[in-house]
Amino acid sequence: xxxxxxxxxxxxxxxxxxxxxxxxxxxxHQFELHECGDGEEGVIQAxxxxxxxxxxxxxxxxMSGMEVLRxxxxxxxxxxxxxxxxxxxxxxxxxxxxxxxxxxxxxxxxGELVARIRVALRHVAKTTDEPIxxxxxxxxxxxxxxxxxxxxxxxxxxxxxxxxxxxxxxxGKIITQRQLLQQxxxxxxxxxxxxxxxxxxxxxxxxxNEDPTNPRYIQTEPGIGYRFLLPAE
Amino acid sequence: xxxxxxxxxxxxxxxxxxxxxxxxxGVTLLTLLLHAIGMSGDLVNVALVYLFPVLVSAVxxxxxPAVYAASFSVIMFDFFFVPPYLSFTVxxxxxxxxxxxxxxxxxxxxxxxxxxxxxLEMVKAREATTNSLYALSRQMTAITDLNTLLFNIATxxxxxxxxxxxxxxxxxxGDLLVTSSSTPESEGEKxxxxxxxxxxxxARWVYHHGQIAGKGSSALRESPGLYVPLxxxxxxxxxxxVSMDAGEVHEQQEQLRLLEACGxxxxxxxxxxxLAEEARLAQITAESxxxxxxxxxxxxxxxxxxxxxxIGSATGLLENDTLFTPEDRRELTDNIxxxxxxxxxxVTNLLGMVRLESGMLQLNRKWCDVGDMISVVLTQVRxxxxxxxIQVELPDDPAFIYxxxxxxxxxxxxxxxxxxxxxxxxxxxxxxxxxDKSTDQLTIWVADQGIGITEAERLRIFDKFYRxxxxxxxxxxxxxxxxxxGIVEVHGGSIGAEPNPGGGTRMRIDxxxxxxxxxFPYSEQGEVEE
Numbered sequence: 074x075x076x077x078x079x080x081x082x083x084x085x086x087x088x089x090x091x092x093x094x095x096x097x098x099x100x101x102h103q104f105e106l107h108e109c110g111d112g113e114e115g116v117i118q119a120x121x122x123x124x125x126x127x128x129x130x131x132x133x134x135x136m137s138g139m140e141v142l143r144x145x146x147x148x149x150x151x152x153x154x155x156x157x158x159x160x161x162x163x164x165x166x167x168x169x170x171x172x173x174x175x176x177x178x179x180x181x182x183x184g185e186l187v188a189r190i191r192v193a194l195r196h197v198a199k200t201t202d203e204p205i206x207x208x209x210x211x212x213x214x215x216x217x218x219x220x221x222x223x224x225x226x227x228x229x230x231x232x233x234x235x236x237x238x239x240x241x242x243x244x245g246k247i248i249t250q251r252q253l254l255q256q257x258x259x260x261x262x263x264x265x266x267x268x269x270x271x272x273x274x275x276x277x278x279x280x281x282n283e284d285p286t287n288p289r290y291i292q293t294e295p296g297i298g299y300r301f302l303l304p305a306e
Numbered sequence: 307x308x309x310x311x312x313x314x315x316x317x318x319x320x321x322x323x324x325x326x327x328x329x330x331x332g333v334t335l336l337t338l339l340l341h342a343i344g345m346s347g348d349l350v351n352v353a354l355v356y357l358f359p360v361l362v363s364a365v366x367x368x369x370x371p372a373v374y375a376a377s378f379s380v381i382m383f384d385f386f387f388v389p390p391y392l393s394f395t396v397x398x399x400x401x402x403x404x405x406x407x408x409x410x411x412x413x414x415x416x417x418x419x420x421x422x423x424x425x426l427e428m429v430k431a432r433e434a435t436t437n438s439l440y441a442l443s444r445q446m447t448a449i450t451d452l453n454t455l456l457f458n459i460a461t462x463x464x465x466x467x468x469x470x471x472x473x474x475x476x477x478x479x480g481d482l483l484v485t486s487s488s489t490p491e492s493e494g495e496k497x498x499x500x501x502x503x504x505x506x507x508x509a510r511w512v513y514h515h516g517q518i519a520g521k522g523s524s525a526l527r528e529s530p531g532l533y534v535p536l537x538x539x540x541x542x543x544x545x546x547x548v549s550m551d552a553g554e555v556h557e558q559q560e561q562l563r564l565l566e567a568c569g570x571x572x573x574x575x576x577x578x579x580x581l582a583e584e585a586r587l588a589q590i591t592a593e594s595x596x597x598x599x600x601x602x603x604x605x606x607x608x609x610x611x612x613x614x615x616x617i618g619s620a621t622g623l624l625e626n627d628t629l630f631t632p633e634d635r636r637e638l639t640d641n642i643x644x645x646x647x648x649x650x651x652x653v654t655n656l657l658g659m660v661r662l663e664s665g666m667l668q669l670n671r672k673w674c675d676v677g678d679m680i681s682v683v684l685t686q687v688r689x690x691x692x693x694x695x696i697q698v699e700l701p702d703d704p705a706f707i708y709x710x711x712x713x714x715x716x717x718x719x720x721x722x723x724x725x726x727x728x729x730x731x732x733x734x735x736x737x738x739x740x741x742d743k744s745t746d747q748l749t750i751w752v753a754d755q756g757i758g759i760t761e762a763e764r765l766r767i768f769d770k771f772y773r774x775x776x777x778x779x780x781x782x783x784x785x786x787x788x789x790x791x792g793i794v795e796v797h798g799g800s801i802g803a804e805p806n807p808g809g810g811t812r813m814r815i816d817x818x819x820x821x822x823x824x825x826f827p828y829s830e831q832g833e834v835e836e
Contacts, residue, residue: 162670162712180650182643230833268673268706275675275704285677286684286698295682296670296712 080194083124084108085115085141086156087133095128098183104190112136116144119151126193127153128186129173131164139168146172152193156181162296169249169297176247192245192303206241209304211281211290213241222281232257233277236270240291240301249298274299325367329375332359337382352387353408356380360412364419372416379412380405431560438466439567446575455579456486459546459572464488466568467548467561472501473536473572474509475544482510482545508533509545516542521550523562534565536573543576600771604783608652611781612645619645647690648781655785658716659770662792667713669796674711675704676739676748683718691726695734705741707748707819713793714817717801720786721752721813727780729756729810746819755810764803790815 082104084095092108100106107122109115112133119127127145131138142153155168155176165176174193177186204216212221218234220227229237235257240248250267258266274291283289292300336359340352356379364372381394384405389397396402442462449455456473464471465488472487484501508526512519512533519525520532532550536543546569550558619638623630630638661667677700684696707714725735733755741748757776759767766772768791771784787801794801799817806812 180646228835230835232833271673271675271678271706272704275677285700285704286681288681292685293678293682295679295715 079103079105080125080190081105081107081122082190083115083118083122083127085110085112085118085127085133085138086130087111088130091130091156094183095186099187099190102187112138112141115141119145119149124151125197126190127151128156128190129153130156131161131168132158139164139171142168142171142173150197152197154186154189154193166249166251166297169247170251174246196243196246206244208241208244208290208301213237215242227280229277229280233273233280236273237277240299244301245303247294247298247300251298253298270299325363325371326374329359329363329367329371330378332362333375333378333382337386341386349387353383353404356383356408357412357415361415361419364416365423368423369416369420372420373413376409376412376416380409383408435560435564435567438462439564439571442466442568443571446571447578449575450579450582452576452579452583453486455575457488459568459575460486460488463546463548463565463568463572466564469549471546471548472505473544473546474506474513475576476513482506482513485544504529505531505547509547512545513542518562518566520547521558532562532565534569536569536576538573538577543573543580546572597770600784604771604785605652605656608781608783609649612648612652615645616642616649652783655720655783655789658789659785659792662789662796667792667796669710669713671708671710673706673708674714675706676700676750677704679711679715680718680737680739683715683722686715686719687722687726691723694726694731696722697734697736699736699738701739701741703741705739705748705819707817709797709817710793714797717790717793717815718750718752720790721815724786725752725754725756725811725813727782728777729754733810741819743819748817748819750815750817751812752815753806753808753810753812755806755808758805758809759803759811767803768801 082099084092084099084106086092086095086108087110089110092110096106096108107118107124109118113136115127115129115133116136129138129141133141138155142155145151145153152174153172155165155173156179157165157168157176158179165178168176174196175189177189204214206213206215210223213219214221215238220229220234220237236253239253239256250270253270254266274293275285278285278288278291281290283291288302290302292302294300333356336355340355360372360375360379363375384394384396384401385392388401442459445458445462446455449458456475460471460473470488472484474482475485477483484506487501508519508529508531511526512535516535516537517523517525518532518534520529521527523532526533530549531547533545533547536546546565548561548565550561619641623635623638627635677698680698680700684698687694687696722735722737729735736751736753738751738753739748740751759774760776763774767774768787769784770788772788773782773784791801794815794817797817799815801813801815804812804814
């Protein structure tokens with residue numbers, strides 16, 4: 074399950090130092106790098122170089138990162154990883170809801186960024202509608218609506234199952250609270266209902282025999298949402 | 307007080323009239339009585355008895371009724387008792403001398419009694435003035451807020467004099483404004499007194515000249531108000547003004563004196579509050595000076611140390627690349643990363659402190675699962691301390707609190723990393739969560755078995771930039787716990803350090819489970835498992 078080597082990455086960031094850092098390290102990881110320093114040019118570049126993935130800084134001068142994201146999403150489903158400064162919680166959520174695939178906070182470790190890039194690329198590559206999802210000893214049979222843990226059937230309520238399905242079929246990717254509410258409860262949800270999520274995630278974790286303080290499957294992204302963890306490779 | 311005076315003076319007109327009636331009645335009755343008991347022969351005694359109504363009216367009604375009583379008694383005495391009876395003619399002319407002496411004695415006594423009475427009234431009035439001044443001064447000393455103080459002065463003065471009063475104070479540009487004013491309840495609907503153009507103009511004149519002006523004073527007599535400068539020895543703070551009715555001159559004098567006294571008190575009180583404010587400002591300046599020094603010291607040390615490591619390692623790598631073995635290179639790069647991470651933590655704390663201090667901290671309250679929060683915290687802690695043994699004891703039911711999870715996580719990260727920093731590597735750290743439904747409180751304990759905190763330091767460790775003497779060897783800025791305290795307090799909770807029963811320190815965080823009456827709205831949905 075390795076990411077395709079030589080994937081083309083477009084970096085849109087106004088800081089030359091960050092661009093240089095990304096260029097050097099990502100090239101060392103065998104990625105092909107394209108870079109540009111402002112949003113407007115970024116949108117144009119995205120349509121010219123047809124990257125496999127875009128790394129987008131949210132704090133761009135001139136055209137903001139959010140605007141760039143919106144413009145690109147008008148015609149492309151290319152995975153986009155957003156770079157933000159740590160405390161812009163709202164920005165992160167807005168970006169994810171607007172179609173970004175993941176975010177990395179500044180300052181970031183290179184290993185983390187590369188891992189996120191891999192996950193995002195793999196997600197795109199996985200096109201088949203696999204009816205059975207396997208994560209270590211956890212198996213989710215989407216056709217049968219059955220969940221097995223270490224060979225034993227796990228009994229879930231419809232809501233719990235739906236949540237697990239959404240999270241697991243986006244394994245490795247962050248799902249915001251709003252996305253989860255929308256996909257599980259449909260239109261009948263409220264932004265302030267996020268505490269239901271917590272309760273259901275709590276139940277789900279219990280049924281998956283998770284240690285809530287050291288989760289194996291469902292990781293909380295503080296203030297943003299949840300991420301289904303890929304088993305360690 | 308003046309209302310009291312008014313009550314006494316206004317009906318006293320009616321009283322004076324009735325006093326003459328009483329005197330007439332009394333003397334007539336006395337005459338009848340003297341006749342009835344047949345004392346008419348004993349003229350000396352009769353004359354003495356007639357002195358009685360004179361004295362009584364002198365004591366109770368003053369000079370006028372007393373003289374009237376004396377004259378009337380003489381007439382009655384002459385008419386009924388001095389032969390020839392029932393006639394004003396006097397048989398023996400010596401009686402005329404007696405009459406004159408009698409009248410003189412009566413008038414003298416009456417005037418003495420009347421003066422006594424007047425003095426008594428004056429003393430009473432003075433006492434009332436003193437009382438009201440005392441009440442005012444007692445109020446003045448108790449208040450530390452300038453606006454409340456001014457309002458109280460205006461109200462008290464207006465209550466005392468029974469007239470609307472206003473206090474003028476200069477604003478920032480030295481322009482005089484009505485700062486506080488009181489309007490008696492009967493005029494409640496009317497505009498606030500003292501806000502008019504002419505009133506402010508007079509107040510301005512008084513403020514600049516430092517002289518009393520208005521009715522009853524020597525300057526600007528025709529003005530309907532009375533204006534007193536609020537003066538302490540070195541400066542004039544403002545102007546106290548009272549609207550005056552046309553009254554007797556002596557009454558005006560009285561009120562002027564009272565107003566002057568009130569003004570003196572008010573000026574003293576204003577000066578006191580101003581001085582207190584200045585002292586407080588000076589203290590704040592000194593404190594912020596101290597904090598700035600501490601910040602500079604700490605920043606220069608705490609930022610320069612990792613920066614030195616980063617620059618040193620990076621330049622080493624750049625300049626002598628060929629010298630280093632792969633292991634050396636790895637070590638130097640690790641050094642760079644650790645230095646940068648440390649700087650990042652410091653910057654985060656500094657930013658957090660600035661946000662707390664400047665009041666920019668906005669709580670983004672949501673229902674948070676405490677277990678979930680601790681899991682996130684532990685993930686972060688494991689990043690910089692992967693091998694530490696941290697045990698978590700959670701209640702059976704998931705505990706939910708209404709708070710800002712990101713900030714609360716920061717609190718826990720700070721507390722737990724402190725526990726790690728100040729305890730030996732192999733010792734366990736225990737996090738216990740308990741929710742008490744009866745007090746609606748959630749308590750989180752973080753217990754370590756480290757060096758512990760002396761009792762004297764248990765409060766001080768939450769001060770900004772405070773570092774314990776015994777832990778000077780451990781790096782830190784003394785900001786972490788101050789931020790924790792700030793965040794927990796914003797949530798309406800409290801944080802404290804206590805000795806851990808097993809040795810070391812136990813930090814205790816109490817946070818209300820439910821804030822502002824928002825109950826956790828979850829109820830079981832009754833879903834069936836498939």
